[in-house]
Amino acid sequence: MKKLLLSCLLLLPTLVLASEGIALQHANNDVYDKASLQNGAKLFTNYCMGCHSLQYSRFQRVAKDLEIPEDIMKANLMFTSEKIGELMTIGMRKKEALSWFGVAPPDLSVIARARGTDWIYSFLLSFYVDESKPTGVNNLIFKDTAMPHVLWELQGYQMPIYEEVTDEEGKKHQVLESLEPINPAGMTDEESKRKQDDYRRTVRDLVNFLDYVGEPAKFQRHYLGIWVLLFLAFLFVFAYALKKEFWRDVH
Ligand code: HEC
Structure with missing residues (x-):
């Protein structure tokens, strides 16, 4: 029995290591933060809804839950839909999407439940320059994704930093170590840090909104x-x- 326990203990680190992919960063979002949700909704409709729908949500319900006045919702968050009661679908046809990206951008209604908020957060932070890809970028969390770095204006681009490691057979490999922001000439380290911090907050608000969208009844349930x-x-x-x-x- 003792031996069994001991071997289990010894096996534990290998199991942990085997399951350890790239560590996800924590979103730490808060679905009760209305200001964050409102900003997330604005970001989503402006930057994501060109390609991704939220087919189970209605503009009206989102406006009500997030306390966004309907006229502001109509003016700033609705671009293709006319009526506030409409579902948040998009005009892009699947066939066109397939010819543009090779994959149709999925509906994101339940993405926060399917992938988890930390995954989406890390994904949006992990685009890096890769000239071999048609979009010019790759992603650390979702390798070879067809999605372009649509938030590049807010984050800028990141360079991959590789490290050389030697495996057991003595072969050398390049392993992606970290991502480093490419700063425009003249930008100080402090300005760069501030920009990346702002971007992290932006992404947190977006993830927060997707978390709410995945389970809008959470509000009512918690209040009850x-x-x-x-x-x-x-x-x-x-x-x-x-x-x-x-x-x-x-x-
Ligand atoms: C120009 C079109 C386009 C825009 C705009 C866009 N995406 Fe995407 N997105 C895609 C495509 C295409 C995929 C599918 C990628 C794949 O499967 O390789 C994708 C995939 C994703 C996924 C992963 C889904 C999965 O399969 O698990 C997430 C999450 C995501 N997008 C979030 C966003 C968010 C948030 C925004 C807004 C900031 C956004 N996308 C804007 C095209 C787009």
């Missing part, structure tokens, strides 16, 4: 949960008082 807990707390006071009353005669 709070009421239920308050009710139970209230009931406890009465139950306790009642118990005291009953036991008074017994003691």
